[in-house]
Amino acid sequence: MKRLRAGTLAFLAIAPLLIGQAAAEPPVPPGLPFAAPVSPSLTNVNGAILPGIQQWIDQVIPPPILPAPRPAPPEETTDMAPGLAALRAAVLPAPVGDPMFDMWPANLADLAPGTVIETRDITASAAPLVVVPIRQAVLFKYRTTDAHDRPSFATATLVIPATGSPMPGARPVLVNNLPIDALGRRCTPGHTLAHGLSFESALTDFVPPTTHLAALRGYAVLIPDHEGPLMAYAEPYVAGHAVLDAVRAVRGWRADEFGASRFAMTGYSGGAIATHGAVKLIESYAPDLAPSLAGAALGGVPADFEILARSMNGNLASGVFMAAVFGIARERPELLARMNHLAQWVATSPMKDQCVSVFALPGALLLPIDIAANIPDPLRSALAHDIYEVTRMAGRASATPLYIYQGEQEFWIPAEGARNLYREQCALGVTAVYRSVPGEHVIAAGLGYPEAVFWLDERLRGVPAVSEC
Known part of the structure; x- marks a missing residue:
């Protein structure tokens, strides 16, 4: 009560x-x-x-x-x-008592976006939650940019599986933009993986089991806390910058292992806000990453707040x-x-x-x-x-192929917004696919998931995306 x-x-x-x-x-x-x-x-x-x-x-x-x-x-x-x-x-x-999440570095203006500020090995706490065998889990703190192009910081977790890469060369990395529907820092996947399960941990951190399946496949998994230090839930510029700079951080951290890796990203619902922001900011904010980004799958997309x-x-x-x-x-x-x-x-x-x-x-x-x-x-x-x-980010072309899926019977996040996004990106020359999935938000998440994962797997294996525009 x-x-x-x-x-x-x-x-x-x-x-x-x-x-x-x-x-x-x-x-x-x-x-x-x-x-x-x-x-x-x-x-x-x-x-x-x-x-x-x-x-x-x-x-x-x-x-x-x-x-x-x-x-x-x-x-x-x-x-x-x-x-x-x-x-x-x-x-x-409010602070959560962990400097990794709370402390604002004093020299951010002197650092380039994506510069690693601090790392922490969290394998002991993260491995039981990932379930599948992993070699290491690392929590990163890195420099990023806020919604007004000012220096900021963010955190992200990299999960490295125990098995080798499933293909020759650098190990591919899946960027799993989880739906961080939250206002407090304890609700982030990074805090859960670093400190263990709590009342604030989200079921959607583990269901669907995207991190687990990718690790079983031999892919590393990057999980950004994409709301930034202010927990700016649903702000696409903050989230997009945080996602792209997390990729930069991993590439620079172990350049011999991940510098040449192929990255693909995914996100549903709140995670789709972050993925939507990231793909539309590649060209203007992180063009250096475009050659290594193989594609992005986003579903249940809140692409238009006016809708x-x-x-x-x-x-x-x-x-x-x-x-x-x-x-x-x-x-x-x-x-x-x-x-x-x-x-x-x-x-x-x-x-x-x-x-x-x-x-x-x-x-x-x-x-x-x-x-x-x-x-x-x-x-x-x-x-x-x-x-x-400003949150619609209209007219910005994705610099990576897109797979967009949406429930046809969505009543809270109507398919109109996702269809408009698909049409916009096609008109801008982006390689894109759209799938209308039966059901509302939850049912569509389950029914649309398998094909989205298959599409991502192809991108990470180097199979070129085919446009259906």
């Missing part, structure tokens, strides 16, 4: 982050009275909350008392107003969607300025460190997300459209 109450508050807290208005837009005047009693259905015909609701919340609930913001990392300069800077600092993830704003509002998926946009707000704090006081209270509470098993619960309330914004109709605001545009 306590968790349910916490989840309810989390829903209200994260909602306004979804898409508030731009700071340059004038706020709604405070003190709007209710013209009539509010019915249980708070929306008008366009799905917008009556503006008086949000204003009334700010009148009766005071803002939280925020501590003074901690000094920003040396690479991060900001011109945020003091109040917004304090709020932004308060919503960032998700229609399909995930006021239903069982609302909690997950709001958490994702809260993650984006950690990198794009203009979203934080559109939270009402209730939202600020909960976004600065322990809910900011929860995994999907907790923050998904508020979806059971079936409330529209607008209820925690400080403006009317936030889903159609100017800032909303800015966020839709």
